[in-house]
Amino acid sequence: MSDRTVSEAPAADGPALDAPLLLGVRHHGPGSARAVRAALDAARPAAVLIEGPPEGDALLPLAADPRMRPPVALLAHAVDDPGRAAFWPLAEFSPEWVAIRWALAHDVPVRFIDLPAAHSLALKEPHGGPQGEETGPAATEEEVTPVVDPVRVLAETAGYDDPERWWEDVVEHRSPEADRPPGTGTPTGTTPGSTPGTATTATSGDPLAPFTALAEAMTALREAYGDGGHPRDAVREAYMRIQLRTARKEFGDGVAVVCGAWHVPALATRTTLAADRSLLKGLPKVKTEMTWVPWTHRRLARHSGYGAGIDSPGWYGHLFAAADRPVERWMTKVAGLLREEDRFVSTAHVIEAVRLAETLAAMRGRPLAGLTETTDAVRAVMCEGSDVPLALIQDRLVVGETLGEVPDSAPAVPLQRDLTRTQRTLRLKPEALEKELDLDLRKETDAARSRLLHRLRLLSIGWGEPAEGRGSTGTFRESWRLRWEPELHVRVAEAGVWGTTVETAATAKAESQALAATALSEVTALAEHCLLAGLPEALPVVMKALADRAALDADVGHLADALPALARSLRYGDVRSTDTAALAEVAAGLAERICVGLPPACTGLDADGAEALRRQVDGVHGAIGLLTAGPAPAEGLRDRWSTVLRKLADRDTVAGIIRGRAARLLLDEGRLTEDEAARLMGLALSPGTPPADAAAWIEGFVGGASGGGMLLVHDERLLGLVDAWLTGVPADTFTDVLPLLRRTFSAYEPGVRRTLGELVRRGPAPESAGGAGSDGADHPYPGFGPGLDTDRADAVEPVLHLLLGSPPQPAEAAV
Template sequence: MTGVDRPPGGTADEGPLLLGVRHHGPGSARAVRAALDSARPRTVLIEGPPEADSLIPLAADEEMRPPVALLAHAVDEPGRSAFWPLAEFSPEWVAIRWALEHGVPARFIDLPAAHTLAWGKEDPASPKGDPGEAKQQPSADEPGDGKAATGAGAPGAAREPEDTVRLDPVAVLAEAAGYDDPERWWEDVVEHRGAGTDDALAPFAVLEEAMGTLREAYGTGGHERDLVREAYMRLRVRAARREFGGDVAVVCGAWHVPALRRRTPVAADRALSKGLPKVKADMTWVPWTYRRLSRASGYGAGIDSPGWYGHLFGAPDRPVERWLTRVAGLLREEDRIVSSAHVIEAVRLAGTLAALRGRPLPGLAETTDAVRAVMCEGSDVPLALVHDRMVVGDVLGEVPASAPAVPLQRDLDRLQKRLRLKPEPLERELELDLRKDTDAARSRLLHRLRLLGIGWGEPVASRGSTGTFRETWRLRWDPELAVRVAEAGVWGTTLLTAATAKAEADAVAAGTLADVTALAERCLQAELSDALPVVMRVLADRAALDADVAHLAQALPALVRSLRYGDVRGTGTRALADVATGLAERVFVGLPPACAALDAEAAEEMRRHVDAVHGAVGLLEEGIAAVQGDLRGRWRSVLRVLSGRDTVPGVIRGRAVRLLLDDGELVREEAARLMGLVLSPGTPPADAAAWIEGFVGGGSGGGMLLVHDERLLELVDTWLTGVPADAFTDVLPLLRRTFSAYEPGVRRTLGELVRRGPGARGSAVATGAGVPGFASGPDTGRADAVVPVLRLLLGPDESGGSDADDLAEVAR
């Protein structure tokens, strides 16, 4: 036929051997290994980006441990990236390893990553950086993810509307076989096949025939890009045949095999692959995890159970028995009682379930049901642990140091090794003591990474000491952080230079004053001394121009926290202290007029600002008292103004009185007088309730104040009982919010005090004796009731009496 090249596909004798596989399928991986051992090709071609050909020898490195992934990213836009993950049970990985072990050339033949990344950039509907969809379009080897549809110009296009047919090829084959679950069908016909069949190529011939029928009916499945990819693959296969003859093996998704087998003109394939958009791309190996192979992680071409598949691929024999033994070990580590008898019974039950369901061997469903019934006693709680730790798994791959990497990644690797911070896929907490050099260096590393947008660690509240020298981090390494590292590489070649440049750029581009103050705090935490002058200059300019008191009040606490970090880490913060002092003075001047005529929502927000400024002023004065004088005294004057102005909302006036009382600037008699004025009949109930909310509401310890001061409690009680019925429904929500924030013990004590009424409350302040909320003296009758029990427990002493009698006398 003129102008038509010989088809790139054929039998093992007459041409390339086409091995259609399911990506991440242990059955396909075993079948590929058996086929390659049988055919002994002179070269192996693999579906993947050709730019990775030079990286293939690294797969033989002793330090390379799957799961790993090929990472491609655009040089000019590192955030535009794509992954090609490979596990030890991936057919492509098995093919690579077979070729390296037998000294056979291995090459990738899919569309280059340079075109894939550029194509995604021009097509807004295409996935950006999705690790799989950039490589794998609908294919039979990804059950549940295939989106085969009738494409324009495809055979059978008139039979189904293009916008209604979205078909999973494996689901179609499973349905034809009488299965309602594609995964279960695939396990039965592929994963549970015996390894020692006479014809190693038979499975591929059967699967090719099935895929050919589906391609005749559905064409490209609605994804026209497959036409370009397959044309390029055909060209690569032809080139390999010219170089090595017909003794070539091709490992690709089973969906593509019929297209590679089809006779097509060479000119047509070249025309399809010509003029494609292109970007400059870099490629390397990066570690991957089982979790990222699972669909739960959002990876569209993933699998549900990578841990289970890894076990099936690695188990030499008796996979069910070995699996259930591992499950028993995991449960025993979690202090569950699981014996060998449980394992034996679970194996028997899994086999029985498989027989009842007509399956050749127990699969994941049967073993899971057996574990639930026998080892977990019907509970899904321990079963969830088994699913998370074993069915999905937490394996993190490793890549040799000789793999290409951006300079920033090299610097990060060096710091991780020096500080003994190994990336791990499991979430763990790290406690740091900033007084220790190593912990301080770890803190700097994590803060610099966060500033660069590399979220390896997240700061959390410490369960131990609350001192500023303590930090607690929650660490978890995700493979996609490799992309963030490459993306951050545009800022510098080391972590210090990159974080410094990023901080300076963020300071200039910051939208609000609070953003700049937060950035200043982060610079101190990360010890970016070179970036701090730029940030402080921007901060001073923004603070001078910003007239919004709420913005100033919001920014002040962050500056004070920054000063505290400077003290702990030994960094100079004089410039920061000057800005913070000036900011505080502006807050003092602008706060009273800013608090006038606010609605309820704005008043509550301003109350939170008042609380924050109050705490910040105390800390600020401690650091700069010798220079700036009585900063706290000026703030108390502001609080007095706020507490006495009728135009200030009640929630702010009440909080100002409470803060003055806590600081000892207001005696209790004066506080009671002010509360009495507010709760007088002339004050609208809603305003009085707002004042109470500010005075004793929130987490400020107002409940204990009422417990210990009978006068304040009596004022609130008298006012509340006198609220008219028509106004009570209006103030009830505010009061409920106020008192519901108290701890249960405080609410119970207040209820007891109110129940007993005035004169019988036994306040510690009023009586000077007894426990607040209870009678002033002990109940001797109740004390005598426990004497027999105490005598029985303690026994008589040498004098003939007993310790119980002594205790009873003390109680009386």
């Protein structure tokens, strides 16, 4: 079947190969990796050929660099379109990586023989093909999943319902002394589902026996399924055969080929050179660049690179690295992790878990305890049957968060080199595990870190995302969530068109976005981003675009959306030492135009439009608060805004939710007395007002999480008005207002809702008693009503004096 034969006459450095040695492997398989190393040690080939893009040949010597730490990946991208890229990931337990390191260690020529990336990136076939993980337009699961999964077919043929379990039994847990582990019988001229046949048996201890058996199995599958649903494989295999012919002319027949086992039958097939070249004729081509980039174990757990995602890269890495007693060593790792999380795990737990795993393996007929058995044992012994700590083990150990490293000598775009230098200067090491970063912008290093992260966000390099801080809420604090993903290298390559450093690239992109922006809010958000990122060179262009858009835009809604970002930007001058004077003039002009145009814009709105404008009124109110609270407040702006709110609160033509919100904002600012607020509520809830409009007014006044619930708790007059209105709503219209009311009150804290319920249940104090809490009232649990409950106030007064540190006054002095 195979071209491989080994001469009986041994040579000084191993047996002489009289035909190419085809080593079919499963990508990212530690068992295959060990078998490849043993086969290469035994055969001592004159050259090693590996499935991979030939453009990576010049980068292969870097694999021997001690600073190269897998997992890593070859990254190829089109020069003219960096976003069109592909990865070829390699882990420490990948057979290809083992073959590369073996060849470099033994000074044996090594090269890639798969279809060049220049062709694979240009082909318009579905992305994510088996030769590498491609980025670009997302492919569906059907496009990236092989129609025929060879491992699954072989597992089913051997009587297994789980292909991963079959692979572990026959390859990953294979004993070196075994001829052929149970279940490796392969179909001979049969289709899946038939009784397993018996393949050729190799001599005990023969390191080439596993590859012979696997090649026979794949030959049977290729005879039954052809290309298995991958038409591009024919092109790739034609190119590999051409490269194999070239290598045989240069090195003779003593070459070894490490490739996916699926391709072995095609490489062993005898074809003519002309036939193979005809398959490659007319292939599209693009100019590409290639380099090494760090990879992660988590990304190896996806069905992407080489079309061979693995569910447990951390477990596979452990199997490959463990010299002996893999189960015992694994249980020790698990125990160490759980102890770090303050869980009590003793040595006895480890011993018992090992015994249980081995017992489960024996009961299930497995040659060695696999991941399933060890997981079951850990759950029962160390996790007390809980899946919560088991999820941590799955994330940290079974999958793992290992991030590889690449030496500085690897090729990289100038922007990547500048980013790497900056990361080292600021002591921000890229890590695969998500971490929280709290910054104090008053410190020079933290301020520089903040500028870097904001510049990267502007360049669409999402290394960090802003997070809610757990400490101070001041403007000098920032919190970030950092997590480095391999795809960010592609984003860096894409951003390289803007400049050679992070600062110049972010400046160029900000200027371009300012000129291309069509909405005023886009430009104001960009101005805010430029201040956060510390891009003074871009601000003149952004400010000119902002002034131009603001002068031409007459839509009050657009102005209201733009003002909050400008107001926030003006707060950054103190902490970040940036000049925001240019923004102040524009912001004041926008605020004046909003004050003029807002009242007419609040009439004739439907429910959705009124809700949207209510949110904009809130945003403008907060923005004006910022504009008038700085060291150089806009003169008279707060008074003009209060006048606008008063107009909105008094006009019957304004939507109810906006009138209610305006009244509430005035009340909070102290520009509306409690009596006036009660009068406005009484008018809004009068019998002549349609129930839906009244409910909208209530939502605007006390809705949301703005403290409206506590306002009703402490102002019994307002609660009484709401209660009286609600009880008077006709039954035929009650269902119409119920959704609005439910949305309003559901946003309150549980404690607030409970207090309001108790007050409503008790009801207002009887009028005959003179009102709730009035002198002479005999009402042990008063609810709400007019007047002041002096008895309850007197009970609280001593506590207030104690908190304030002031002595209580005599009763007659208080009067």
